[in-house]
Amino acid sequence: MKLLEFLKRERKKSASVAKERLQIIVAHQRSQRGQPDYMPMLEKELVEVIRRYVQIDDDAVQISLDSEDNCSVLELNVTLPKS
């Protein structure tokens, strides 16, 4: 009985795993909210252009659009593989 309780306590409850995963994915979804509809397409095409020169993974590119007072800043982060 004691052993069973011990084993139960060791394993992380599935609901807390679910919560952590959701918090990450929802934060990601919200960061994309309010972005112009062309952003996913722009990101895809930028990846294609970069790939003509350097082989990169899909998740090597991070793109975001931030609005400041009177202008918008398009920020592009590309992680290049070690050559």
Add this chain to the structure above:
Amino acid sequence: MAKVIVVTSGKGGVGKTTSAAAISTGLAMRGKKTVVIDFDVGLRNLDLIMGCERRVVYDLVNVIQGEAGLNQALIRDKRVENLFILPASQTRDKEALTQEGVKEVLEKLREEFDFIICDSPAGIERGAQLAMYFADEAVVVTNPEVSSVRDSDRILGLLASKTQRAEQASDPVREHLLITRYNPDRVTSGDMLTLEDIREILAIELLGLIPESEAVLRASNQGVPVIHESASDAGMAYLDTVSRLLGEDVPLRFHQASKKAC
């Protein structure tokens, strides 16, 4: 002043139609003149849950295309006064719904009804966007399960951007969270998200909590909205939900595990 409320979720099978049927019936039981509209063109099911499938003659698409008058298409509920059903078309495709057509129908209904409940199809395509476009309030139906919560968050994003209220920059659509198929015993054992978890992740106000209940299938088998089963846990939970929708302060029930389980 008529209120348009969309019952939506993104994910299918979480209880949108069950909830739309129960909430509209509950509002009518409270004396509010209510119409519930099925927006799931091609896959109508609200008529079955409401138990009026054999009385469908005309539908929403017929009305939009001018083939039938609104009053010809509205089905009067046999159990509750003040309650009407506007079914979806079974044969047409989703393209038959137009924003202009939906707007006209809703404007006419606004003149006559206190509450207009729009039962959204699953997904985020045209049908779902039209169901929410003219909404004043939204009931986001969510199961305590990862894909449902994620889809609900997507829907919240659409409510904040792809609705008339968002486009006109007027007061935003008021969002309510309705958690369904909640199992307190599994929450206690750590294998189901708690209602606090879901509320924290989605960050909207909780309208109601419907426990997983045998009464729901029993009710749908018979074509009786589950809120009529007023002795059942789900029936009572929907009654509470309707009271809160009407602005009453009702304490939460059915969120704690049964005493014997430990």
